């Protein structure tokens with residue numbers, strides 16, 4: 001019974017996320033600001049500390065807030081995102097700021113890039129694809145030797161029961177995601193390291209997946 005309930009809740013969350021990434025993409029920046037109590041953007045920017053190389057690909061860029069900042073760090077910043085609604089939002093944002101970036105609508109599991117052509121791949125607050133071995137094989141294929149995947153996520157450290165309850169609703173723990181992530185990383189055969197940033201209720205977790213030279 002408990003297992004069934006967990007499955008039902010997980011399905012509901014997946015359904016809600018899909019709506020947020022598509023029909024309600026217009027509300028994504030507001031929702032992410034609210035659920036992070038205003039910190040989403042600073043959490044996301046942690047990725048910038050780890051970016052290296054000239055050809056940098058942001059996968060699943062959502063509303064594209066990081067793309068202009070990546071372009072400051074890398075000569076050739078590009079983006080890939082599955083949702084057409086997210087692309088429309090980014091079109092508007094970039095147009096308003098007179099900016100242009102190579103962007104493609106597609107899925108992480110089928111990256112339209114040549115083998116060993118990318119120096120760094122950035123993924124902040126990744127969706128379920130980060131647990132998919134196919135995505136990790138694609139990361140490994142397109143990365144140059146010495147290249148890296150930079151994954152940014154958060155872990156909840158709040159002690160206050162109210163804060164814990166709040167964060168467990170907005171960032172629900174995914175059952176066995178640790179094991180699934182480890183298995184997916186194994187498929188790509190990249191070297192994994194974990195870096196923690198910040199103190200307090202929420203810690204930013206940067207996972208680096210590096211391709212040996």
Ligand SMILES: C[S@@+](CC[C@H](N)C(=O)[O-])C[C@H]1O[C@@H](n2cnc3c(N)ncnc32)[C@H](O)[C@@H]1O
Nearest residue numbers: 021060061062081082083107108124125127129
């Ligand atoms: C939680 S949002 C993160 C957006 C952004 N990176 C950020 O930090 O706010 C996840 C994004 O992944 C996209 N997405 C989900 N599955 C994908 C896939 N298989 N390939 C590419 N993008 C995907 C969704 O459309 C959504 O924009």
